[in-house]
Amino acid sequence: MMLSRLIPLGTAAALSAFFVLSPLAAQEAASGAAALSPAEALKTRAEAMKALGGANRALAPLAAGQTVPAAALQTAAKTMSEEGDKLAALFPAGSSIADLPESYALPTIWSDPEGFSAALEKFRKAAHGLEEAAGGGDQAAINAAFAELRPTCGACHQTYRQPKN
Numbered sequence: 420m421m422l423s424r425l426i427p428l429g430t431a432a433a434l435s436a437f438f439v440l441s442p443l444a445a446q447e448a449a450s451g452a453a454a455l456s457p458a459e460a461l462k463t464r465a466e467a468m469k470a471l472g473g474a475n476r477a478l479a480p481l482a483a484g485q486t487v488p489a490a491a492l493q494t495a496a497k498t499m500s501e502e503g504d505k506l507a508a509l510f511p512a513g514s515s516i517a518d519l520p521e522s523y524a525l526p527t528i529w530s531d532p533e534g535f536s537a538a539l540e541k542f543r544k545a546a547h548g549l550e551e552a553a554g555g556g557d558q559a560a561i562n563a564a565f566a567e568l569r570p571t572c573g574a575c576h577q578t579y580r581q582p583k584n
């Protein structure tokens with residue numbers, strides 16, 4: 420029967436089209452963001468990373484067993500999740516250290532897109548977890564969420580960013 424053959428074929432085509440998209444490309448598509456030029460993406464991700472650095476500094480007392488005032492905590496946690504959500508769209512091909520002299524992004528990001536996406540997802544999930552805990556106000560939950568988030572920055576940098584020195 421023609422029809423019963425056509426349906427599974429169509430499904431297989433749809434599935435293979437889905438899997439051909441790299442995780443990064445799929446996230447870019449899902450974010451709906453207009454594709455940025457490599458230079459624009461570099462500038463935008465540097466701003467996002469600086470915002471993450473500022474939020475990280477604001478939250479640092481948590482790692483030393485101190486508290487952060489609720490308003491500052493919530494602002495920093497929101498920055499983490501909002502900036503984190505932007506990152507997937509900010510690494511277009513052609514924006515590595517090999518392409519742009521100002522970049523510290525290693526070509527590994529594009530040769531290992533699954534690994535990079537996984538590192539990014541781990542960070543994003545932890546950032547959203549922290550935002551939720553910050554809203555809830557339970558100190559133990561906040562500390563646990565920050566303990567989960569904190570190493571995800573360095574874990575990604577270690578593999579995908581050229582150290583500055």
Ligand code: HEC
Nearest residue numbers: 465468471472475522523524538539542571572575579580
């Ligand atoms: C999924 C990977 C990934 C995660 C997660 C990540 N970063 Fe980055 N970060 C990078 C890459 C790659 C660069 C280099 C970008 C470039 O130069 O093109 C970078 C650059 C930076 C910079 C330098 C920005 C500049 O140009 O001055 C800072 C600061 C920074 N990250 C802080 C953080 C902090 C803090 C966190 C966690 C809260 C974090 N990053 C999470 C990948 C990541």
